[in-house]
Amino acid sequence: MTTTANGLDGLTALAGADLGHTGWLEISQQRVDTFADATGDHQWIHVDQARAAAGPFGGTIAHGYLTLSLVIPLFGELLEVTGTSMGINYGLNKARFITPVPVGSKIRLAARVATVEPAAGNAVQLTADFTVELDGAAKPACVAQVIYRYYA
Numbered sequence: 001m002t003t004t005a006n007g008l009d010g011l012t013a014l015a016g017a018d019l020g021h022t023g024w025l026e027i028s029q030q031r032v033d034t035f036a037d038a039t040g041d042h043q044w045i046h047v048d049q050a051r052a053a054a055g056p057f058g059g060t061i062a063h064g065y066l067t068l069s070l071v072i073p074l075f076g077e078l079l080e081v082t083g084t085s086m087g088i089n090y091g092l093n094k095a096r097f098i099t100p101v102p103v104g105s106k107i108r109l110a111a112r113v114a115t116v117e118p119a120a121g122n123a124v125q126l127t128a129d130f131t132v133e134l135d136g137a138a139k140p141a142c143v144a145q146v147i148y149r150y151y152a
């Protein structure tokens with residue numbers, strides 16, 4: 001379910017809120033290959049299916065940064081912001097890639113708003129704790145603390 005925050009006051013009211021989980025997203029080899037082409041990271045564990053089948057993960061895996069980049073569209077499933085002029089990705093406090101994401105597996109995002117604080121330029125800074133869950137895995141694929149800025 002999507003939470004809607006209207007303006008800076010609506011965002012501020014979300015401090016401490018659990019935003020829940022997204023739907024599951026399957027990670028395809030095409031997505032991994034496209035990411036490899038975009039970033040120039042063609043390491044065999046990501047793109048060489050034959051070699052990766054005999055490798056440590058039993059098949060190709062998603063790039064850690066691909067997994068991290070998918071929090072952007074997934075977060076949009078959890079939070080809709082209205083009544084602001086723009087929002088920007090301000091950075092990360094931490095990101096860890098805990099469990100490899102095999103091609104063909106599914107991930108989803110769990111999010112909690114840690115803090116919302118005033119920021120320069122008539123804005124608020126929202127810090128969120130993200131967990132990218134891997135279907136069927138005991139440990140998450142990725143944990144990250146992300147920072148966004150939203151401007152009135």
